[in-house]
Amino acid sequence: MNTLTTFRFMAENNAWSNHRLHRACAELTFDELTAERTSFFPSIYKTLTHVLLVDLYYLDAFERGGRGLSIFEDTEPFTDFAALRQAQRETDRRLIAFCEQLSGDSDREVQIQRENYVQVDRVGSVLLHLFVHQIHHRGQAHAMLAGTRVKPPQLDEFFMAAELPLREAELRELGLQVR
Template sequence: MATGLPGHAVAMARNNIWANHRLLTACKALTPEEFAAPRTSFFPSLRATLNHILWVDLYYIDALHRDPTVLRRYHDPVPDFPDAASLYDAQIASDRRLLAFCERQTDESLAEGLSLPRPNRTPPPSSVISILEHLFQHQTHHRGQAHAMLAGTRVKPPQLDEFFLAGEQHLRRDELLALGLEPS
């Protein structure tokens, strides 16, 4: 596995796919009505929160790939998967794209500047690693909200914080293999 910043980006992308797998797998036990039920958080439901995560991921990953059409998609409606089972495949596909992007990075490419296009303004460039760090923080932030909302349902929220430590490898091994990822 890569070390330094490239290794960190890969580790965070692997954690992201694993955490989304765990959270969405737990949410699959909810009915579509429970998934969409009003809850207290930044977004009003698990459905809205988890669809928002996917929309932001798609936008940022397209921007990181320097897709010239990314600004047009800024105004696309947020995906609206009605249940976790239908959202799962789209989120994991997005996560795989992010992981593949991170696996191709070098210290030099992570230091490159990139502007994230916004309507009616062009913000100053940020480094690719800063954009990735922001994206990982965004995902963690909203997954935490979804995790708290899930705690208010009949479904037990999964542990999402046992990814990086060597002594916890056995807690993630089978899931990583099921995702086609080598255990770390």
């Protein structure tokens, strides 16, 4: 498997994991989602919002959108979970599309607006950072979900061939290739 295929698979796995986690979280009331819990961000809702905002921040850099740090001006841009869930799904699709259009240029430079400077790094390095960031915070949300009445979903399977029957319906629902 080459690097570009790996990035595409990671983006698809990210979308699938977000789908599973958000579906479980949708079973909670808004009060349960926003209840104070122990983690880096003090609630499931704030953790999932952070994941989305960071995804948008890096996608903006990849796409040369020019929004930069302004993405973080509103730390709670949604008043309900359905809107957050839909925005995450759309953002996941954008990330998959970005990874699909990479054609050997994962070494190209990307400019990332920081508070006092512009960081220049390679697309591939930033993608790897973004995937680790997503996994890290999804894990926190998953752990917080374990303290609720809703059972956390399985998230650690990476599209293994033997598990296809366990995810096939979800892949179809997401419009992803069934493999």
